[in-house]
Every structure is written in structure tokens, then in C-alpha cells.
Amino acid sequence: MKILAIFTGGTISCSEKNGVLSPDGSNSFLLLKSRPDAEYETAVPYTVLSENTGLTELEKLFGTVYENLLGDYDGIIVAHGTDTLQFTAAFLAQKLGLCRTPVVMVSANYPLSDSRSNGFENFGAAVDFIASKQGRGVFVSYKNSGAEFAEIHRGGELLAHASYSDALSSLDGNVYGRVANGVFIPNKNYIERCNEAGNKNSLSGRVMWLRAHPGMIYPPLTGEVKAVLLEGYHSGTLNTDGNELRAFCASARKSDIPLYLTGCEEGFNYESKSMFESLNIIVLPKMPPVTAYIKLWLK
Incomplete structure (x- = not known):
């Protein structure tokens, strides 16, 4: 199984220095080491804290994803910050539609060096989901604090975070499925609302x-x-x-x-x-x- 891992910064890449968290590109590669059962290639279109994401970063990310959709990858994983994860996921979902190569976004609620972090679990669930070959389009893999398993959300189904919470939820609980013990389990009640074709328009931001x-x-x-x-x-x-x-x-x-x-x-x-x-x-x-x-x- 061959996966393109795209690193963009965010908490999942952060290191702490003098009490301040900042993106550290070397941390992202720890994700790959945690799942050596796949073959990886990597791309780094930019490195920012996700709250600093703007139109320029979104267009760069889309360009990187789009130019690799026809490659020989079983899937693409985008490591991203949690603050604006829903916005980028919705953007990619609108632009890519039900693309044949699954694009799965992952993030972390704490840096990977923190024992409370869900980053490795989110990444591992993304790998398992890609291996299942049961999805087209854009997804988000995320395990909420206190949850037993990571859930797989459609990129365009996510609600904004509640204040002071890093938990993710889909509208009406319409999750695509979950990953339990390395196995993807589809949600039998899932309702597909994603358009087949992507949106060809450019961002305006106004x-x-x-x-x-x-x-x-x-x-x-x-x-x-x-x-x-x-x-x-x-x-x-x-x-x-x-x-x-x-x-x-x-x-x-x-x-x-x-x-x-x-x-x-x-x-x-x-x-x-x-x-x-x-x-x-x-x-x-x-x-x-x-x-x-x-x-x-x-x-």
C-alpha cells in the first residue's frame, strides 16, 4: 500500500520551546514511523499553525493534492492543525468531490510528544481506512477524547468546534464510519450528501x-x-x-x-x-x- 503524506504544520507537528508551541517539520515524520506497514512519499506545501491558514495556503494544498490524484497512491493523508480542520476539509471536499483516491485529513489535540495526544491514533485510523478501500472523496479521521475508537467523517459534514473543545462531530451524527482494532466499520445509516463532481471555481474569500x-x-x-x-x-x-x-x-x-x-x-x-x-x-x-x-x- 502506497500513501502520499502531506504535512502542513499544526499541533500535530509542534514542539515546545520555552513554553511556546511552534511547528517543527521533523515531528510529522514520526507519524510515518508509527505505521511502517505502508510505503510513503511526502510533500510539504507549507508549514503553519492552522489558525494562520488563509486563501494562499488552501490553494497551495489543493494544488498539491490535485496534482497527485492520478498518481499510483492508494490514498493521500493530509496532516493539519485542528483549529481550522473543518474549513480545510470542507474546502477540499467541495473542490474534489468524490475523487477516486481517498484523501484523509488528520490532526492532533496535543503535540505528538504529549501522552494525551490522539495524533498517532488518528493517523493510524486513516491508514486503516485507506487500506479498506471503502471510500472515495475527502474524509477526516479523528478520535475524540474519551472515545473508544476513531471516527471517519466526510469532509463536508463537520460542524465547527464547540468553545473550549477539540471534539469533532458531523451534522446529525452522520459519520461515515469508525475504525476499531484496525478494521474500518461503515455506518449503515450514513446518508451520502457529497456531490460527485468537484467545484471548479476559485476562492474569493470575500x-x-x-x-x-x-x-x-x-x-x-x-x-x-x-x-x-x-x-x-x-x-x-x-x-x-x-x-x-x-x-x-x-x-x-x-x-x-x-x-x-x-x-x-x-x-x-x-x-x-x-x-x-x-x-x-x-x-x-x-x-x-x-x-x-x-x-x-x-x-
Whole structure:
């Protein structure tokens, strides 16, 4: 089995010096030594802490992955930081679709030198999943703290982290499967929502993302903004009774900036929702907000 391992930095590559964690490229190669049962080639398009990931890094990573999809690899593993893992996974999932070569992202909640780290387990589960030959497209291999096994998530199904937590979860618990004792076990109830073909558009990055909260202050809209993503409360609602949202929507309409709402599913037809059409708010289909954000980047 031949695997391309792509190292991008993040906690999974970090070393501590004087109490500060910084990427150390040599640490990533410890992952390969932990699973000598595969043959590896490596690539390093960049090395950053994942919170410093921007459009440039995403395009570099996509280029590295894309140019190797037709190689003789059984799979590609991308070692990445945990902070922005969902964003990069959603981006690759949108760009690559159901590519024949599985691309599996891994990260670590602590540096590999820390006994609490799940990095080796996440990497090992990725290798086992690739060996199973039971998946096409982009995935994330991750074992939550306290969990018995690592789960395999679709790249476009991940929800953002809860505050103060490194745990990963898929929308509606729609995980692709799990790896137990070196064996991939598919989720029999998994619902496939990934598009076959990838998105050919380039990143723009000019999307404003606003999350609903009481007393919300809406920022002014400038010519740099091409779209606005509104994330509603858990039932998909927004405060449509106050003047703030109405003024913001009027400003967006005047500037020809589309407004999209994520987090709003069918049912729970509160009267506040009846205002969305008149405010020119476009309600998106059900998907993780992170995926909605990336889709608008590529729109």
C-alpha cells in the first residue's frame, strides 16, 4: 500500500520551546514511523499553525493534492492543525468531490510528544481506512477524547468546534464510519450528501459571516464583501422585529450583496421566519455552517 503524506504544520507537528508551541517539520515524520506497514512519499506545501491558514495556503494544498490524484497512491493523508480542520476539509471536499483516491485529513489535540495526544491514533485510523478501500472523496479521521475508537467523517459534514473543545462531530451524527482494532466499520445509516463532481471555481474569500446573538450590531457593508452568511439561532431564527437587521438588509439590497441564512431547517415556522423573504434573505439547504461558508467562497 502506497500513501502520499502531506504535512502542513499544526499541533500535530509542534514542539515546545520555552513554553511556546511552534511547528517543527521533523515531528510529522514520526507519524510515518508509527505505521511502517505502508510505503510513503511526502510533500510539504507549507508549514503553519492552522489558525494562520488563509486563501494562499488552501490553494497551495489543493494544488498539491490535485496534482497527485492520478498518481499510483492508494490514498493521500493530509496532516493539519485542528483549529481550522473543518474549513480545510470542507474546502477540499467541495473542490474534489468524490475523487477516486481517498484523501484523509488528520490532526492532533496535543503535540505528538504529549501522552494525551490522539495524533498517532488518528493517523493510524486513516491508514486503516485507506487500506479498506471503502471510500472515495475527502474524509477526516479523528478520535475524540474519551472515545473508544476513531471516527471517519466526510469532509463536508463537520460542524465547527464547540468553545473550549477539540471534539469533532458531523451534522446529525452522520459519520461515515469508525475504525476499531484496525478494521474500518461503515455506518449503515450514513446518508451520502457529497456531490460527485468537484467545484471548479476559485476562492474569493470575500464572504462576511455573522452569527446571531442578542443585542447584535451589524457592521457596515463595503465593496469588498461579495456575500453575507447569516447563521441563525438553533431553530434558524433571527431577530426580525428590530430595526438593526432591517437596516442591514436594506443596505445589502442597495449594494446588490446577497444575504444567505444557514441553520434554518423545515418546520418550526415561527412568525419571525415569515419576514425572511421580504428582507431578501435566501435560506440555504441544510448543511454545516462551515460548508455553507466555503460554498459561498466558491460561488
